[in-house]
Amino acid sequence: MRPAPGALTDAPPPAPSIASQPLAPDPMNARTEPDLLLPESRLAAAALRLSDAHLDALEEETIFILREVAAAFERPALLFSGGKDSLVMLKCAEKAFGAGRLPYPLLMIDTGHNFPEVTDFRDRRAQELGAHLIVRSVEDSMRRGTVRLAHPGESRNAHQSVTLLEAIEEFRFDALIGGARRDEEKARAKERIFSHRDAFGQWQPKDQRPELWTLFNTRLAPGEHFRVFPISNWTELDVWQYIEREHIALPSIYYTHKREVVERRGLLVPVTGLTPPRDGETVQVRDVRFRTVGDITCTCPVASLAADAADVVAETLAVEVSERGATRMDDKTSDASMEKRKKDGYF
Secondary structure, eight states, X not given: OOOOTTOOOSOOOOOOOGGGXXXXXXXXXXXXXXXXXXXXXXXXXXXXXXXXXXXXXXXXXXXXXXXXXXXXXXXXXXXXXXXXXXXXHHHHHHHHHOTTOOSSOEEEXXXXXXXXXXXXXXXXXXXXXXXXXXXXXXXXXXHHTSOOOSSTTSOSSTTHHHHHHHHHHHHTOSEEEOOOOTTTOHHHHTSOSEEEEOTTSOOOTTSOOOOBTTBOOOOOOTTOEEEEOTTTTOOHHHHHHHHHHHTOOOOGGGSOEEEEEEEETTEEXXXXXXXXXXXXXXXXXXXXXXXXXXXXXXXXXXXXXXXXHHHHHHHHTTOOSOHXXXXXXXXXXXXXXXXXXXXXXXX
16 A cells, blocks of 8 residues: 555655764863753652763863873972862872872972861871872071061962972972863963963963864973963862762861851951951851862852752852852952962962
């Protein structure tokens, strides 16, 4: 029998056009797409689970870069502050080389005004890994006269650049691995993964080397070095998803705790001996956590009840301001404050 008009036949369907075919994901630019929010249960459609499948591509890229640094440079070091980004890098380094087999030392530039919860965690984690931890202090640079504060209450944060460059000269480091990410701040957004520094330790944003695919130009002249940022393509959300997935331990101040704060210029400033309340300010006890950690004099917490990494992931989905924009007083001085510091040798 002949098929009725309009009936289906065995003829093969037309081939889909190239435009209609989905593009393969690019692991170098993996990011969280809105359609990765998948219902956890059909019975509870309101409950959502955030897919972390893209983390494998980000982890693979980070491990590749860490191994590339070990192969291309003679005296690299990993900048390790005890913060969440450096702990994520450390976890990837363990996967890249094996536990207790890091091929480069850990370097910390201490302002002397760091949160004790972070420095204590830093020392304990380095000891657990059996890693060689090098700590150089801004206070030592002050005693040498290479750092001079305008007044005793001035933040030492920007002066870390001097101490860092002195450590590079002391140990003749030719590459420093840092945990900066492009989503943090616009100056970091335009920086290369392998970021060249001249003989003065300075970054020239208008004279950056091209990076094509995974081909990196690592040539150096005497006195020059590189800053390498393996998690450049990660976002704050990616970092917290990875922390949750890998069960990475963090300093306690990354999670909710009660702390005395004052409201100042739209920020919650912690009340400490270094940052006392000013006249007219009201001290409050709030439930807060730190999105990023640094020098006490310029790092602020945010109001939060997040008690673990899963809670932080949920909070991060709703934020509209980057972690530095929401927490760092040193980035409020001007729109180009970070770029100026980086030109002077900052991390």
